[in-house]
Amino acid sequence: MALSRDQIAMRVAKEFRDGNYVNLGIGIPTLAANYVPEGIDVMLQSENGLLGMGRYPTEAEVDADMINAGKETVTAITGASIFDSAESFAMIRGGHVDFTVLGAFEVDVNGNIASWMIPGKLVKGMGGAMDLVAGAKNIIVTMTHADKRGNSKLLQECSLPLTGVNCITSIITDLAVLEVKDGAFHLLERAPGVSVDEIREKTAGKLVVEGDVPEMQLD
Amino acid sequence: MALSRDQIAMRVAKEFRDGNYVNLGIGIPTLAANYVPEGIDVMLQSENGLLGMGRYPTEAEVDADMINAGKETVTAITGASIFDSAESFAMIRGGHVDFTVLGAFEVDVNGNIASWMIPGKLVKGMGGAMDLVAGAKNIIVTMTHADKRGNSKLLQECSLPLTGVNCITSIITDLAVLEVKDGAFHLLERAPGVSVDEIREKTAGKLVVEGDVPEMQLD
Amino acid sequence: MSGFDKVVTSYDDAMDGLKDNMTIIAGGFGLCGIPEGLINQVKKMGTSGLTIVSNNCGVDGFGLGVLLEDKQIKKMVSSYVGENALFEKQLLNGELEVELTPQGTLAEKMRAGGAGIPAFFTATGYGTPVGEGKEVKEFNGRPYILEESITGDFAIVKAWKADRYGNCVYRHTAQNFNPMAATAGKITVVEVEEIVEPGELDPTQIHTPGIYVDRVIQGTFEKRIERKVLAKEER
Amino acid sequence: MSGFDKVVTSYDDAMDGLKDNMTIIAGGFGLCGIPEGLINQVKKMGTSGLTIVSNNCGVDGFGLGVLLEDKQIKKMVSSYVGENALFEKQLLNGELEVELTPQGTLAEKMRAGGAGIPAFFTATGYGTPVGEGKEVKEFNGRPYILEESITGDFAIVKAWKADRYGNCVYRHTAQNFNPMAATAGKITVVEVEEIVEPGELDPTQIHTPGIYVDRVIQGTFEKRIERKVLAKEER
Numbered sequence A, B: 001m002a003l004s005r006d007q008i009a010m011r012v013a014k015e016f017r018d019g020n021y022v023n024l025g026i027g028i029p030t031l032a033a034n035y036v037p038e039g040i041d042v043m044l045q046s047e048n049g050l051l052g053m054g055r056y057p058t059e060a061e062v063d064a065d066m067i068n069a070g071k072e073t074v075t076a077i078t079g080a081s082i083f084d085s086a087e088s089f090a091m092i093r094g095g096h097v098d099f100t101v102l103g104a105f106e107v108d109v110n111g112n113i114a115s116w117m118i119p120g121k122l123v124k125g126m127g128g129a130m131d132l133v134a135g136a137k138n139i140i141v142t143m144t145h146a147d148k149r150g151n152s153k154l155l156q157e158c159s160l161p162l163t164g165v166n167c168i169t170s171i172i173t174d175l176a177v178l179e180v181k182d183g184a185f186h187l188l189e190r191a192p193g194v195s196v197d198e199i200r201e202k203t204a205g206k207l208v209v210e211g212d213v214p215e216m217q218l219d
Numbered sequence C, D: 001m002s003g004f005d006k007v008v009t010s011y012d013d014a015m016d017g018l019k020d021n022m023t024i025i026a027g028g029f030g031l032c033g034i035p036e037g038l039i040n041q042v043k044k045m046g047t048s049g050l051t052i053v054s055n056n057c058g059v060d061g062f063g064l065g066v067l068l069e070d071k072q073i074k075k076m077v078s079s080y081v082g083e084n085a086l087f088e089k090q091l092l093n094g095e096l097e098v099e100l101t102p103q104g105t106l107a108e109k110m111r112a113g114g115a116g117i118p119a120f121f122t123a124t125g126y127g128t129p130v131g132e133g134k135e136v137k138e139f140n141g142r143p144y145i146l147e148e149s150i151t152g153d154f155a156i157v158k159a160w161k162a163d164r165y166g167n168c169v170y171r172h173t174a175q176n177f178n179p180m181a182a183t184a185g186k187i188t189v190v191e192v193e194e195i196v197e198p199g200e201l202d203p204t205q206i207h208t209p210g211i212y213v214d215r216v217i218q219g220t221f222e223k224r225i226e227r228k229v230l231a232k233e234e235r
Helices: A005-013 A028-035 A085-093 A129-135 A196-201 B005-013 B028-035 B085-093 B129-135 B196-201 C036-045 C063-068 C085-093 C103-115 C178-183 D036-045 D063-068 D085-093 D103-114 D178-183
Strands: A020-024 A042-046 A050-053 A076-082 A099-103 A106-108 A138-143 A170-173 A176-181 A184-190 B020-024 B042-046 B050-053 B076-082 B099-103 B106-108 B138-143 B170-173 B176-181 B184-190 C023-026 C050-053 C073-078 C097-100 C119-122 C136-139 C142-148 C152-163 C185-196 C215-218 D023-026 D050-053 D073-078 D097-100 D119-122 D136-139 D142-148 D152-163 D185-196 D215-218
Touching: A005 A028, A005 A138, A005 A170, A020 A028, A028 A099, A028 A138, A042 A085, A085 A129, A085 C103, A085 C178, A099 A129, A129 C103, A184 A196, B005 B028, B005 B138, B005 B170, B020 B028, B028 B099, B028 B138, B042 B085, B085 B129, B085 C103, B085 D103, B085 D178, B099 B129, B129 D103, B184 B196, C036 C063, C036 C152, C036 C185, C050 C063, C063 C073, C063 C085, C103 C119, C103 C142, C103 C178, C152 C178, C178 C185, D036 D063, D036 D152, D036 D185, D050 D063, D063 D073, D063 D085, D103 D119, D103 D142, D103 D178, D152 D178, D178 D185
Parallel strands: A020 A042, A020 A099, A099 A138, A138 A170, B020 B042, B020 B099, B099 B138, B138 B170, C023 C050, C023 C152, C050 C073, C073 C097, C152 C185, C185 C215, D023 D050, D023 D152, D050 D073, D073 D097, D152 D185, D185 D215
Antiparallel strands: A042 A050, A050 A076, A170 A176, A176 A184, B042 B050, B050 B076, B170 B176, B176 B184, C119 C142, C119 D119, C136 C142, D119 D142, D136 D142
């Protein structure tokens, strides 16, 4: 069975180590914050200028001056720091953030990613995505393995305008966990009940499968 | 009569306008702070990271964490701000400081300045001098017109390694006030009792004298 | 210290000197920490042909969005736009030009503009449409693109508190682009929630030293919230 | 949040991993705001062949000057040196190399190193010995030189207060190069006057966010004054 959005987030959260600084993009990545394993603490970085992002506020806590990168009202944890956007992106671009998790339209076997622009549709902008993929120590791309019409999002070469080049090493989809290296997708784990054949069929770019591919552990 | 060090500083201070931010180098420039005309306020910038430098401390006020760019104990005025060295030089290099006043070994007719290095002598470094001459809106060089052996410091071309190029427009010496433009020193004012001939004799670079040259007003 | 008193008492004085075709750098992220009154003053003045450098362009009827109503903006330099219908319409009509700039590059361009750095290399945008036509140089085997800095004729900034000398502090994430914007304007105008006397702000805790600031004006703020999301138990 | 607790309790732990021929970036200006105990630990370890990036090199017997005694320093990157006799001697002997760097360029190189900017253009040093051999490019008709950023294997920093997560504040002008140094070390060690609990520092008033900091150690400081000058009436 393909994973739900929450299950993808759950699998993402298993990558985090205690003491990691993590930037989570909008959508599935944001959900990962709900599934950080017990005994592990991560500190969330919000690129508008907040390190140590907390939960959403109660009505009484709502403050127009306290928002996250998605422009949502938010709180800060004890021990947070708040700073300007140049400092925030100095952290990101200087490689100080341990994990960036973000969505994508396409990823290819060379670690290129397209996530911000579909020609012909209105282009709203890249926000901080190009900075995040250029700067983070580790990037995890989360997305469905194929689009709604069944077209693979894991390509030999991205067709859409890129967000960054040679930067993606780790992909977690509703079907699989893959590593990108040496010009290929390497299958590391399958979603429970999903066959290697199905993954092979839905992966347009070169796929390397070595030995038995274990199922993901989600609990 | 050639001006004393304090008289040079006095003449320098007459250049300041109310509300100017000023960085004063070590030596004669520092003295200028004592002669700021009545009704005029300037705010002193110290490049180690202090805007609004005050007087020296009393014994009770001495604080090892409160020093100026000359590494002297100092105080801050009410309304001062204190910041890191990158911010301090952002101000200087970004052209936000109205006046830099500094000494020099040599200045030439193209506005080049040499002030930090005499080959053969031990070189201690340029500190912030290269940043200051590259960045300040207005630079005033203060120095004696000639060295102790009578050699002019106002040259056709600097002979010592430079601190900056094409950056000096204003020179105040013990003999004269000069503007540097169009490849020449333009004599604007004479020290009281000093003749144009004496200045001409002690100026090695091209000197332009137009009309009657007034005496400096020092009171 | 009257020469350092930056306080002005009218919005006309605050934006005096703004002319058609100028560039304005505006602080703010979304609707958070935006100089609401200064933006409204630009609308009132009717100045046109403006280039606005700001991470976003407000929403319909609020923030920088109001400058679209009379087509005052010629060009936006932003990382993310189109949160309002009017923007989209003018963009598709060709009445409005957009230069999309990665958010971190935009912040750095403003800082560099204020700090006398005309250009810097960054990995951000290399190999993407953002890097097209830009100089590429390798450092330690990795390619970087050259990005030029940004300065403006005006910078409009929203601070929490400022003293009469222009020393500013920002509140929470309303800080965002404001400190960099403040450094990059030929004329920097700060609209604040509270004007205090010099000495009331701790000298080591000032976000924007007064040297960057030309004018300070007391504002009143609606502080509209773009996306109010509450904790689960309150939903 | 134990994974974020950066506090170490011994100087051995604080500088663990330092090896011969490494580069250390050190905060401080003159003797103000220097990590006294960390410097002494480097002396105790006897590590040699070090490249030290710091605005100055201390004085005879104090600050970075103590690392000269056993010739631990191979190269200094500084804007102003030679406040001590031993430095001068080793420099003239050719036992010590110095790369003189303008003070503002040095600060910016550290900041750039921490911020992922490999190089930037600056007017500072153009046409001088500092500019020799460096790329020159014109922007708006003015020539600028290309300066590369600096990172270190270690950064040693002196802060006033830090919480357990490594969030730091600096006191008065002891701030100087410390915040930039903190961003530019592969391993950043902060020696502080006081360790506080998370939450005790105002989140909007933190000079160095903890993300840059790997280790925090409680120090004791002599805080020697280089040039004590008193107000006239007290002399």
